[in-house]
Amino acid sequence: MINLSLTVFTAATIWGVFYFVPPAEGLGGLVRIAFFHIPVAWVSVLAFFLSAWWAFRYLQTSRLSYDSISSRSAAMGFVFCLCATISGAVFAKLTWGAYWNWDPRQITIFILLFIYGAYFALRSSIVDRAVKAKLSAIYSLFSCVAVPFLVFVIPRYYFSLHPEPLLNKNGSIQMDSVMLLVLLICLCNITCIFFRVLYRRKNVIDE
Amino acid sequence: MQTMSSSFHRTMLVVQKEIKTECRSYYAMSALFMFSLTTLTAISMSIGNLQLTPQLLAVLLWIILFFSAMTGLSRVFLQEQVSGTIQTLRAYSDAQPILFGKFIYNFLLLNILTLFLLPLFVIVLNVDIYHPLLLLLIFFMGNAGIAMITTLIASMIIYTQMQNALFTVLSFPLILPIFLFCIQLTEAVFVPDTFMLQQPLVFIFIYDLVMIGIASILFDYIWYD
Numbered sequence: 001m002i003n004l005s006l007t008v009f010t011a012a013t014i015w016g017v018f019y020f021v022p023p024a025e026g027l028g029g030l031v032r033i034a035f036f037h038i039p040v041a042w043v044s045v046l047a048f049f050l051s052a053w054w055a056f057r058y059l060q061t062s063r064l065s066y067d068s069i070s071s072r073s074a075a076m077g078f079v080f081c082l083c084a085t086i087s088g089a090v091f092a093k094l095t096w097g098a099y100w101n102w103d104p105r106q107i108t109i110f111i112l113l114f115i116y117g118a119y120f121a122l123r124s125s126i127v128d129r130a131v132k133a134k135l136s137a138i139y140s141l142f143s144c145v146a147v148p149f150l151v152f153v154i155p156r157y158y159f160s161l162h163p164e165p166l167l168n169k170n171g172s173i174q175m176d177s178v179m180l181l182v183l184l185i186c187l188c189n190i191t192c193i194f195f196r197v198l199y200r201r202k203n204v205i206d207e
Numbered sequence: 208m209q210t211m212s213s214s215f216h217r218t219m220l221v222v223q224k225e226i227k228t229e230c231r232s233y234y235a236m237s238a239l240f241m242f243s244l245t246t247l248t249a250i251s252m253s254i255g256n257l258q259l260t261p262q263l264l265a266v267l268l269w270i271i272l273f274f275s276a277m278t279g280l281s282r283v284f285l286q287e288q289v290s291g292t293i294q295t296l297r298a299y300s301d302a303q304p305i306l307f308g309k310f311i312y313n314f315l316l317l318n319i320l321t322l323f324l325l326p327l328f329v330i331v332l333n334v335d336i337y338h339p340l341l342l343l344l345i346f347f348m349g350n351a352g353i354a355m356i357t358t359l360i361a362s363m364i365i366y367t368q369m370q371n372a373l374f375t376v377l378s379f380p381l382i383l384p385i386f387l388f389c390i391q392l393t394e395a396v397f398v399p400d401t402f403m404l405q406q407p408l409v410f411i412f413i414y415d416l417v418m419i420g421i422a423s424i425l426f427d428y429i430w431y432d
Contacts, residue, residue, distance in 0.1 A: 059428050107387070114380040121376050125367040135363050138425045139377065142359065145421045149384050149414055 006196055013189040016182050033091045035183060039190035041084040044112065045151060047077030047194065052144035055137035067133035069198070070140065071123065076198055078116040080190075085109050108150040115143045214304050221300070221308025222315075225283065229312075234286070239279035239320050246271045247324070251331040261397035264334055265390045272324065273353075273386060276317060280357040281364060281374045283309040288365040302430035306358065306423060314354035321346045334397060342396045348408070349389040352415040356381045359422040362429050384414055 017035045054070035057063075088109065089099040100106060122139055126132040229235055250267055259267070287293040296305060325342075328334060336342055360377045364370045388407040395404055 111380050111383055114383075118376045118380060121373060122363075122367065125369055125373055127368070128366075131366050134428065135366060138363065138428055142421060142425055143381060145417055146381050146384060146414075149410075149417075153410060154384065154387065 002196065006192060009192065010189055013182075013185055016185060021179055021182050022176065030091065030094050031179075033087055033094075035186045037084060037087040037091060038183060039187045040080050040087065041109070042187060043190050043194045044077050044081035044084055045147070046191070047073050047080060048112065048116075048147060049144065051077060052140050055140040055144075058133055058137045059141075062130075064129065064133055067137065070137065073198060074116060074119055074140065076194060078113070078120070080194070081109065081113050081116060085113060104154055108154055111150050112147065115147075119143070214301075217300050217304035218308045218311070221304055222311050225309065225312035228286070235279040235282045235316060236319075238282075239275050239316065240323060242278045243271055243275040243320060243324050244327070246274060247327060247331060254332070259332065261394045262390075264332065264397055265393035267332075268324075268328055268393060269349075269386060269390050271328075272317075272321065273382065275320060275324075276353055276357060277375045277378065279316065280313050280354070281361040281371060283313060283358060284361045284365050285370060293365070297430070302427045303423060305430065306362075306426040309361075310355050310358045310419075310422075313358050314351055317350040317354055318347065321350065335399075336396060337399045338396045342393065344408075345389055345392045345396070345411075348411045348415060349385050352385045352411065352418050353382055355415070355419050355422050359426060359429075362426065381418070385411055 017032055021032060021035065023031065051070045051073040054066045054073060058066035058070060085106075088106070092101070092103070092106075093099045119136060119139055123132055123136050126135060250271070284293070287296060325346075329336060357374075357378055360374060360381075364374050364377070367373050388411050392404055392407050392411075
């Protein structure tokens with residue numbers, strides 16, 4: 001039932017993006033990439049913080065179920081982060097003329113990918129289940145403190161070609177209201193997909 | 208108040224112990240110094256007489272320092288594990304003096320390395336430094352953050368299988384913010400009429416503080432089973 005309604009919701013969202021959103025000034029149809037890119041980037045950061053939250057819960061309680069959900073959230077986050085990187089690179093190629101030019105935003109997303117990669121390298125190199133859970137929880141929390149600096153501070157310092165984030169310095173939203181509505185629906189949709197996949201096997205968690 | 212002074216005392220004892228074991232073998236020192244020397248030589252030989260821009264110089268300097276740090280700084284905990292003294296250390300003290308003792312030792316080591324590397328860098332690559340005090344301040348603050356991050360990561364990797372490779376992989380993303388801002392600041396030191404870059408300095412300072420704080424909290428979980 002949940003799957004069906006989510007599928008319908010996703011189909012409706014895709015329809016909305018392609019038939020409802022007006023072409024943007026200067027970007028034309030390319031603006032539609034943003035309706036994938038922004039939600040996916042948002043979810044990759046959300047997944048990261050959720051993973052850190054469950055890591056924190058694991059350190060408090062030492063229950064392995066927290067560790068498995070934390071690592072699954074990180075795995076999902078990694079996939080979403082990859083999607084955000086690729087869709088961003090394609091957008092960059094089509095608008096700025098190069099896939100990759102170490103724009104501040106690209107630096108931060110790359111570091112996020114790197115942290116995820118390091119996290120899984122750490123997990124795979126420890127045999128003992130409890131030690132694995134503990135150390136990856138610690139690394140997750142340690143790197144989680146660095147992420148706000150990466151995502152919110154570094155891009156503010158360097159000159160960037162990246163469009164202003166939705167929540168910009170002035171706190172004003174410079175977007176067409178139809179676009180904004182569709183974007184919010186996309187955000188909601190991708191977040192729902194994330195949680196659905198995250199909890200898909202809740203009952204078979206090995207304790 | 209007494210517990211504070213006693214943990215300070217213990218921290219200092221840990222630092223002393225580290226220095227003594229280092230003086231027995233000079234393992235970390237020789238690894239760090241020889242590595243930085245090798246990289247510096249490789250770079251300056253391959254560059255030849257080319258004049259480098261300030262930006263490139265800053266990048267090279269920090270890359271040498273970063274990779275040298277990666278070779279020697281994991282020793283603080285690896286050596287305890289190899290020689291089997293880690294349980295003794297556990298029995299001797301609670302977590303914080305150990306962490307801060309090893310942090311201070313790593314910090315000292317990095318600063319000595321910097322003081323060794325900088326003059327050579329200036330001589331070999333023909334660099335003009337216009338603001339030496341600012342440069343020392345940048346290195347001092349950058350090294351503090353790097354030392355704390357590497358100390359915590361070093362305490363984690365002793366439980367893993369591919370220790371040294373993992374040490375670099377785990378440290379790099381966390382050091383990167385310091386790395387980027389230090390390069391930006393160092394670049395300004397190599398230019399005569401620079402303007403004071405306060406914001407990045409403040410950023411590094413805050414980042415250092417946050418890292419030291421969170422490492423201190425998390426180390427408890429590593430130290431006590």
